Amino acid sequence: MSPDTLDALALSLRVAVLATVVNALVGVPLAYLLARRRFAGKALLDLLVTLPLVLPPTVTGYYLIVLLGRRGWLGAPLYAATGWTIAFTWYAAVVAATVMALPLLVRTARAAIESVDRDLEKAAYTLGRSEWRTTLEVTLPLARNGILAGLVLAFARALGEFGATLMLAGNIPGKTATVPLAIYTAVQTGEQSTVLVLVAILTALSCVVLVAAGRLGARAT
């Protein structure tokens, strides 16, 4: 394999792992809130989280530029203060992958948490557990397989992210060119062998992921 191919693989794995970690930290609490709490703006939050699932990825990427780009709502003050912008760095690829993967985790984890019998939580309250301890000791352990299945799906989605990444991070070999972007470049430039290797690797990974998610999902019920 060429160094560019290896770079693309290493970058993709790094981006996907990091995006999955951020998903776990943000997505699981979010799923819990959506499953168990009632609060103002809940419907809006649900919509915002889910939107990347149905929007064309380039549109999501455009919104990310509007938000985080050098002249973006958050990006401009950041650039003014530090002279640094996230656009066209590999962090941007992580952000794009995270946002695109989040709905998959949140939806799967939310369904798993909602399927936990509320009487179990009430029983824990009467036995002296706070809501926080009950979540840790009862709700999350019982929703574990669903949450893990969601994380596996989120990882797969992050690994395959193309459109939003291209918009926010660009396609810089060795820097932001993840495997899907590298495949695109290789097809454009006619590097058949690189295309075949990368396509085979992504296909194999996707199969593994689907089987794993399926098994976890089956055990969750």
Add this chain to the structure above:
Amino acid sequence: MSERLEVRILKRLPGFTLEVAWAAGDGVAVLFGPSGAGKTLTLQCLAGLLRPDEGRIVVDGRVLFDAGRVDVPPQARRVGYVFQGYALFPHLTVADNVGFGLRDLPAARRVEKTAEVLERLGLAEHARRLPRELSGGQRQRVALGRALAIDPALLLLDEPLSALDAPLRRALRDELRAILSEWRTAAVLVTHDFTEAYRLGDRIVVYDAGRVVQSAPRSELLWRPASEPVARIMGIRNVLRGTVVKATPDRIQIRWRGQLLEAVNSPSRSYLPAADSPIAFFIRPEYVRLIRKDRGAADPSHHMNLMEGAVVGEEDFGTTWSLRIRLDAPGAAAQGDHDLEVEVPHLVYEILEIDRDRRWQFSIHRGSIHVLPA
């Protein structure tokens, strides 16, 4: 009588209002009534899982809730709750389920206490098992053990037998009764089955549509339901409607289906309806006497409330037969195709050859016709 439990709750929900007040002393108070009457909502208010809009809840002098002033959270109420379907933690062993509420105890004491509860409930050998590996009866005992382990000031049981099938249900009803009387914890139990209510309760509180329609010691309820709705909720058979002919402090005469019935008026109630006003009453099917034909003609001076009719239907309940009787009187029958349901022991059914002989005379002692005040 000193009351251990005082409950007053007003809770408005969309399309349903729970407004109840009752009190109970030692032993088991049963909340009895049809599904959707507000029984489980009451338990949730007692446990602190649902906050009433108004009211007050006191257990053994300790105020758990007083609208606007006190609202002890469920974690601090020391109220044991046995949920419908038990709600055992499926990922924890029997021992961990039972010990779940003992987290604040030192580890050694927790283990000891858990073992003691498991031992008392005959669960010691199942300590390492998961709930899904247990039978229905064992699950019930684990749920009881988990709730009792915290030495609750009050034990709540929501339809504790509904998850079981019929034969097991009867055995476990008696087991539950033994456990409750052994532990001597004040308890509130919810059921929609009157037999269960009667077997398990010391006091029965009858619920209907979010209200209490009667609260009484169980024997008083069985023999003196306060009104026609209570009698119907209890599933009492032969709840009938007639017209008052004459009422005195000790007798009431009732016209019904062409008969003139004489009933005892309970002096404790001094119910004196005006003549010609409608009146509800009930006759227990097992208290209707068949007149034997081999002992000569019936004597009206000896056989009270004598009437005559035909068997129009019957059902075999194993040890008893239930006969549907239509009286020899013009007009529509009181209960669909029949006027009276009469229950006779199997032996009597055979001796009198009721399967061949369908026409009978009946007599009902005046003390067996129970008047239901409006």
